Amino acid sequence: MVRPVPDAFVAFDVHVRARQQEYVDELCALVRLPTVSAQQSAIQETARVVLERATRAGFAATAERVAGGPPTIVGEQGSGARTLLVYDHYDVQPPDPLAEWTTPPFEPTVRDGLLFGRGTSDNKGNLMARLQAIEAYKAAVGPLPLKVRVLFEGEEEIGSEHLHEFARTYADRLRADGCIWEAGYKDAAGRPTVNLGLKGICYVDLKVRGTTLDAHSSVGGIVPNAAWRLTWALASLKNERDEITVDGLMEHVRPPSAADLAVLERLPFDESGWKRIHGIDGFVGGLRGTALKQRYFLEPTCTICGLTAGYQGDGSKTVLPAVASAKVDFRLVPDLTPELVRDLLRTHLDTRGFGDVEITPHHGERPSRWPADTDVAKAAVAANRAAYGTEPVVYPLMAGSGPMAQVCDQLGIPAVGFGSGNAGSANHAPNENIAIADYIDHIRAFGRFLHAFAGNAV
Amino acid sequence: MVRPVPDAFVAFDVHVRARQQEYVDELCALVRLPTVSAQQSAIQETARVVLERATRAGFAATAERVAGGPPTIVGEQGSGARTLLVYDHYDVQPPDPLAEWTTPPFEPTVRDGLLFGRGTSDNKGNLMARLQAIEAYKAAVGPLPLKVRVLFEGEEEIGSEHLHEFARTYADRLRADGCIWEAGYKDAAGRPTVNLGLKGICYVDLKVRGTTLDAHSSVGGIVPNAAWRLTWALASLKNERDEITVDGLMEHVRPPSAADLAVLERLPFDESGWKRIHGIDGFVGGLRGTALKQRYFLEPTCTICGLTAGYQGDGSKTVLPAVASAKVDFRLVPDLTPELVRDLLRTHLDTRGFGDVEITPHHGERPSRWPADTDVAKAAVAANRAAYGTEPVVYPLMAGSGPMAQVCDQLGIPAVGFGSGNAGSANHAPNENIAIADYIDHIRAFGRFLHAFAGNAV
DSSP: OOOOOOHHHHHHHHHHHHTHHHHHHHHHHHHTSOOBGGGTOSHHHHHHHHHHHHHHTTOEEEEEOOTTOOOEEEEEEOOSSOEEEEEEEOOBOOOOOGGGOSSOTTSOEEETTEEESTTTTTTHHHHHHHHHHHHHHHHHTOSOSSEEEEEEESOGGGTOTTHHHHHHHTHHHHOOSEEEESOOBOOTTSOOEEEOEEEEEEEEEEEEEOSSSOEEGGGTTTSOOHHHHHHHHHHTTBOTTOOBOSTTTGGGSOOOOHHHHHHHHHSOOOHHHHHHHHTOSSOGGGOOHHHHHHHHHHSOOOEEEEEEEEOOSSSOOOEEOSEEEEEEEEEEOTTOOHHHHHHHHHHHHHHTTOTTEEEEEEEEEOOEEOOTTSHHHHHHHHHHHHHHSSOOEEESSEEEEOTHIIIIIHHTOOEEEOOSBOTTOOTTSTTOEEEHHHHHHHHHHHHHHHHHHTTOOO | OOOOOOHHHHHHHHHHHHTHHHHHHHHHHHHTSOOBGGGTOSHHHHHHHHHHHHHHTTOEEEEEOOTTOOOEEEEEEOOSSOEEEEEEEOOBOOOOOGGGOSSOTTSOEEETTEEESTTTTTTHHHHHHHHHHHHHHHHHTOSOSSEEEEEEESOGGGTOTTHHHHHHHTHHHHOOSEEEESOOBOOTTSOOEEEOEEEEEEEEEEEEEOSSSOEEGGGTTTSOOHHHHHHHHHHTTBOTTOOBOSTTTGGGSOOOOHHHHHHHHHSOOOHHHHHHHHTOSSOGGGOOHHHHHHHHHHSOOOEEEEEEEEOOSSSOOOEEOSEEEEEEEEEEOTTOOHHHHHHHHHHHHHHTTOTTEEEEEEEEEOOEEOOTTSHHHHHHHHHHHHHHSSOOEEESSEEEEOTHIIIIIHHTOOEEEOOSBOTTOOTTSTTOEEEHHHHHHHHHHHHHHHHHHTTOOO
């Protein structure tokens, strides 16, 4: 499968590989900043560092903000027929539980070729790698063959509340012909992957308030019980075959095209690896093969994330709970939106006599899915094929969520994602890591991607 | 409605009323002992005090025990054609939450005619009142006209685990023609009540273990979720009309007789008071009138007492829980037993594909229900009518549970209950109390009960 490398990228790879230690050291300096947006820690300092680094990479950049939002770095450089937008975020998840880290989260450490530290994978690694790739391109290949714009935000890990308004306000500095989104991961078999969008999310609390106070359970035969009401309401949302039964919801799910199904059929999916990792005998409803992949990549989810009611200690307490609540998350595919799901949920519950179930909305993001035949997607596939010497796996949609719609759907910019992560990168978890080899390969792939998206063969 | 009092009980009442302060002081001394069986606190000391007090009241009594059980007081005195067994327990519930007591639980305090303290109602008050009534009978009426046996146990509040074996071992010292059970309560309208048995209980944990660890909720479309499995399993146990749907369970419920229905029809039940106390608009399934009373008194319950799964904090955490569990209590009527309910539940879950739902049994007690026309029930009604000057309300079964079957069903002793509690006695809760007037009236009623059960008019 190894293809001939254009001469320019021989020099590019030599340039990059010679600077491996320098590149990693630079990333480590960024990872040492504890940029936990949930705690508003080191946000201003990190924004300054990122602005300075982007400027040093040649960007005419500024830190901007909308009311209430964090400093957000916007910049551009280069010229050409095409414009590329690079989206990354400089904030990270909280490092808890600290005790489970082998080495401290903000003291980046190399072990067995892996670099450990909070943000190495999500998403400081990709942010830094792309700036380094742009510098390397200019040094080893030549002037940038396209205009490159950057958007580095600082509240992705807390829901990007201000990003929609920011993208609207700064649209003139963000518009582009394609966008590279924050991340991508080698799969469990070590294959490079490219993704064409993200699911949305609609996270809600469902709460039932029954009796004024907890009651003695001896009245359970006649006094309404909040925990039963919640149980029945939940059971009406998804049936035992794990099919979502919220009235009307599945009607808004865009059916897979013949092309989608053909893609899914070919898509590698390590069913036995999944079963082993999760310790399960099988998937919901006995799904496997293409039907399983269709459910995973192209259908919405409805997941109970938490349940709370009454007595939860050891042994027995005979109590009828006054309050019961559930946390439920829906992952959304086109054409579902958080607003639509909340409306359908309210109507569904009311229609079935569950007007007593209160809905409190939390996190909400729209899905964002892009075709496989956009120029930016084709450039990503070509660049990965060239850099890795193997055909990348193309995911039609990632099962996770992010603020892609706020930028790309709002401004009409086709998006694609690939990056330096691996199947065990442990984003949001203890011992987050990337392989140093993957970091360098992402720089190599990103340089080729710039070249390809400008219309050149790679 | 006031009826003429037989002469003997004029003297009895004078004797009792003259000793009100002495009687209450004696109860207060017993309440000061913190006899919390769950913490094995003051058990030996209280058993000694109770044995000494029973002996002083004329009982030939000893403290006995079976292996692992607490000291249990057994005694007898008097003679006649009939034998009465008096069941009470000297242990109490833990006083938590302490902060909600107006005065400390083990410092009995009188306010507005009410005596507050842990155990005043459940059940040290009745235990002491009955010993005082026996002494008063002998002093003011004459020699006891029947044999009276006592059974005072010390682990009722933790499930009376050893009582079945105790009653079997000491059967010869416990057999009787009738049994007065521990307690009874004036209803919310202030009417004296008599009860003819207790529901049983079958308390279980239901637990589902799904994935090895909590997973990211993005896999919720294809990876089995313990919280969903639990929700569906629970929803199969009781439907939205609050009807128990465990396969075969309702077939074991003894149907009400025509006499039962006639009793229920006449039974006062303050529906609006219940709604007010619990802050509810109506009862389950829109029940009211006789149907409501039938559900409450003569049908089993299935109550979710607690739910636990996944993330229960503020805001959102996108997690697919590895484990989910529920605490469920069934209150049992004849002919259900805890063993039968657990077997039916296991078969029901297995039949419906919920073999993954583990059942862990906790507290289990059989129901114990006795007819209204036994001699001991008729004596109780007559005694209450005479003492209170009004017709008592007769409950065919109490909605709560207790170890009545271990004693009365095992030894074939018809039981009845009445006592010194009120509708706000707050058993098991902070600020447990009895009215001092009710305490004295229980002594007055109990003296008459001894007289009536021996075959005399009251």
